Amino acid sequence: MRRPLTVAAASIALVAAGAIAAPSPASAHWSCGRAAPPDLDTSGGHHTLEAANMRVGSSTRCAISGISYASQSLDYHCYALDINGVDTWTYVVNVQTKAGGWIRDDLLNDYGSGVWCPNQTNL
Numbered sequence: 001m002r003r004p005l006t007v008a009a010a011s012i013a014l015v016a017a018g019a020i021a022a023p024s025p026a027s028a029h030w031s032c033g034r035a036a037p038p039d040l041d042t043s044g045g046h047h048t049l050e051a052a053n054m055r056v057g058s059s060t061r062c063a064i065s066g067i068s069y070a071s072q073s074l075d076y077h078c079y080a081l082d083i084n085g086v087d088t089w090t091y092v093v094n095v096q097t098k099a100g101g102w103i104r105d106d107l108l109n110d111y112g113s114g115v116w117c118p119n120q121t122n123l
Contacts, residue, residue: 032057060104079113
């Protein structure tokens with residue numbers, strides 16, 4: 001969980017300094033049912049650690065769009081936080097089935113994409 005700690009540390013520093021800022025990445029997420037984000041991550045060799053649900057947004061509150069198994073290759077697009085600003089999620093496309101969806105990063109072999117998804121919802 002390397003990214004949430006970085007966001008949390010930055011948030012603590014802002015609060016300690018008394019700064020007031022626009023919505024931070026900690027409140028950003030990919031809301032349920034939005035179109036897929038752009039394919040910004042060009043890395044390869046990705047898969048799940050075991051069977052994992054793919055969702056239509058970066059939250060377990062979102063519907064399941066498919067499932068990916070450890071034996072299947074994944075194409076990463078980018079990552080987002082969940083609606084609570086706690087866990088990170090990566091948008092993936094399963095190379096074998098062509099199904100796309102969000103998978104929580106702790107279920108991925110390398111903890112997900114390192115590329116931030118632009119234009120996330122800030123609510």
